[in-house]
Amino acid sequence: MLKKGKNPLFLFNGEALPSNPSIGYLEENEQLVEGTRNVRGQTIAQPVNRRINKFSNLVFPFLSLEDYNWLKEKVANFEVLLTYFDSEEMDVIVRRFYFGNLHGTPNKWENYQSVQKPTEYKGVKVDIIDMGY
Secondary structure, three states: OOOOOOOOOOEEOOEEOOOOOOOOOEEEEEEEEEEEEOOOOOEEEEEEEEEEEEEEEEEEEEEEHHHHHHHHHHHHOOEEEEEEEEOOOOEEEEEEEEEEEEEEEEEEEEEEOOEEEEEEEEEEEEEEEEOOO
8 A cells, every 4th residue: 555645646536546656657748630741742730639648557566456456446447537747737637548458467376265366466557548638
């Protein structure tokens, strides 16, 4: 769980992640354009909407089964209001994002009825992508 007194990197619908991802996620920023070519073959384009943000490869080195399921539930809901510091706006903002794929490797196990149950996951990764509005 997140250490008391330490601000999270992101809030999902106002909730903090179970723990902060490791330092070093990839922050991408792209501009969607509508374009065509003129009779000389030159590209003529204009921006559509604002620049789009994507936080790729948020990595959680280790998550408990409970924290992994918490994150899996958020991903299953697809859309999320993400609160984060925007380096372009130089302020904390809230925008609508969606989740990419979630990956995690079971790392520790325990006996559960007649099978093994994972109790910890390592190398958990998820992407969070701006919806543009």
